[in-house]
Amino acid sequence: MVAGVAITVPTFGREALHAALRPLWVHLLMVGWVTQMIFGVAWWMFPRPAPARRFGNPVLGWSAYVALNAGLLLRALSEPALATAPGPGVRAALVASAALQFLATLAFAATIWPRTRGT
Amino acid sequence: MPRASVWLVRTALLHLTLGAGIGAVALAGKASAALAFSLALRPVHVECILIGWTLQLAFGVAYWILPRRPGGAKGGDTARVWTAWALLNAGVIAVGLGGLPAVSGWALASGRLAEVAAAVLFATHAWPRVRSYTPA
Numbered sequence: 656m657v658a659g660v661a662i663t664v665p666t667f668g669r670e671a672l673h674a675a676l677r678p679l680w681v682h683l684l685m686v687g688w689v690t691q692m693i694f695g696v697a698w699w700m701f702p703r704p705a706p707a708r709r710f711g712n713p714v715l716g717w718s719a720y721v722a723l724n725a726g727l728l729l730r731a732l733s734e735p736a737l738a739t740a741p742g743p744g745v746r747a748a749l750v751a752s753a754a755l756q757f758l759a760t761l762a763f764a765a766t767i768w769p770r771t772r773g774t
Numbered sequence: 775m776p777r778a779s780v781w782l783v784r785t786a787l788l789h790l791t792l793g794a795g796i797g798a799v800a801l802a803g804k805a806s807a808a809l810a811f812s813l814a815l816r817p818v819h820v821e822c823i824l825i826g827w828t829l830q831l832a833f834g835v836a837y838w839i840l841p842r843r844p845g846g847a848k849g850g851d852t853a854r855v856w857t858a859w860a861l862l863n864a865g866v867i868a869v870g871l872g873g874l875p876a877v878s879g880w881a882l883a884s885g886r887l888a889e890v891a892a893a894v895l896f897a898t899h900a901w902p903r904v905r906s907y908t909p910a
Contacts, residue, residue, distance in 0.1 A: 746806065
């Protein structure tokens, strides 16, 4: 939401920074809020296979949580930085943020897939 | 979970991983000239995530969890939901590809029509299942 405010304030300066903040704003809301809320509610509500009735592999579940948030945080820092002061470190951080977010979705899909089953 | 919900949710998970994978390559493409081509895949990323993942997951969970009509078929009109599943996924593929520069605009238009038809079918299925709850 703060990034959304930032892109509406013209005095925040350079066009390149605005262009970087817009996708960041979308992804903070769509990944950080909507997708993460779906991940959490699905982990809680989806059927747990009998007889153990376990939620699934907790390591994968926590990995999804950590990777999603670490990736998003890294993106929030590196994407605007790429627009203002590009350098090899910033580029590497942005690539790492992309990889972390992708790994988070793989970990979530792997935990939830066995819990989507017919009754 | 009904079989149609299993298919809807699992197809949504496939769209999530595909869409996130394309999005990750496109994000990395901002940092690496070698991956700059991937920025053209943005329409596929958006379509997979917004429609293929988010909307389809909502369809799957709603079909599973909405109240069932007393005396009605279990889960309502199953054929309508399966048709919505087929149309939605055909639409996502057509719109995703239709957003690419080399593909005809007809793919985009027909894909959107298929998505609208899927939404209408699902909404008309779900409408009678959305009822107020009166405790006995």
